[in-house]
Amino acid sequence: MIIAQFSDTHIKDGSEEGVAGMQAAVAHILQLPALPDVVVITGDCTDGGTATEYARFWELLQPLPMPVYVIPGNHDHRQRLHDTVGAQGRQPLPGFMQYTVEAGPLRLLMLDTLLPGSDAGELCPQRLQWLEDRLAEAPDKTTLVFMHHPPFRTGQAPFDRIGLRDAAAFGAIIARHAQVERVAAGHVHAGVQRRFQGTVAVTCPSVMHQLLPDFRQPERLIVATEPPAMLLHVWQEGIGLLTYTSPIAPPSAIIELHNGTDWLTPPREVRARGIQGQ
Known part of the structure; x- marks a missing residue:
């Protein structure tokens, strides 16, 4: 089971930067040696949350043959996003884009942290109770929790000021449910990982560009722009859940290093990336 996660596409009226980033992300997914089973956009x-932006966003996703699930971020307009993509998943929470997805051996809980009028995120009592109930009903199902705002401080003051307001209450729920294998967010345009309430929490880079902050100046936001990337969450029986960072780069060759029995010296090219079969 492979779940591709990308985030922070920022499609904007009158700008092609976000469009180019999404086109590259979609092309990258289609060129992967093994196609993901599910795509999640956090x-x-x-x-700007306009209807025309959402129409373009959804149009750009149409080449993907697998199910695509989305949740809102602080730049989104909840109702317009919902009107564009329609009802998704199961067990939706009325008034929010918060729902479950059954993905083979995995269960995905898609959380809505949007707080209208603010760049900060929120999980109000209603949303937190929904999370508690969903986790309690399937304690033996390996679960991934997806959200926009990360539930931890990043050490970058400008982002931490617009972080998740209810992080302690959220963390207390996660700590009570050992089946949560990953908490995966976006928002900060960088890949960050840390231990969190008995599990691992990660943030997904942006598909436009990701940021490498200057850690000497945490009160400022001085960054080096780095190449875009996405995350691949891969579940294998007997191994568990692994999360890979997958840089979004031009197509390259597929090289066989090991043939199942021996290491190959020198390695051999199997096929051009994106061409199925051998």
Whole structure:
């Protein structure tokens, strides 16, 4: 089971930057040696939340043959996003884009942290109770929790000021449910990982560009722009859940290093990336 996660596409009226990033992300997914079973987009789908931005966002996703699930970020407009993509998943929480997805051996809980009028995120009592109930009903099902705002401080003051307001209450729920294998967010345009309440929490880089902050100046936001990337969450029986960072780069060759029995010296090219079969 492979879940591709990308985030912070920021499609914007009058700008092609977000469009180019999404086109590259979609092409990258289609060129992977093994196609993902599911794609998850963790918010900031658009920059201004307009109907035309959402129409373009959804149009750009149409080449993907697998199910695509989205949740809103602080730049999104909940109702317009919902109107564009329609009802998704199961057990939706009325008034929010918060729902479950059954993905083979995995269960995905898609959380809505949007707080209208603020760049910060929120999980109100209603959303937190929904999370508690969903986790309690399937204690033996390996679960991934997806959200836009990360539930931890990043050490970058500008982002931490617009972080998740209810992180302690959220963390207390996660700590009570050992089946949560990953908490995966977006928002900060960088890949970050840390231990969190008995599990691992990660943030997904942006598909536009990701940021390498200057850690000497945490009160400022001085960054080096780095290449875009996405995350691949891979579940294998007997191994468990692994999360790979997959840089979004031009097509390259597929090289066989090991043939199942021996290491190959020198390695051999199997096929051009994106061409199925051998």
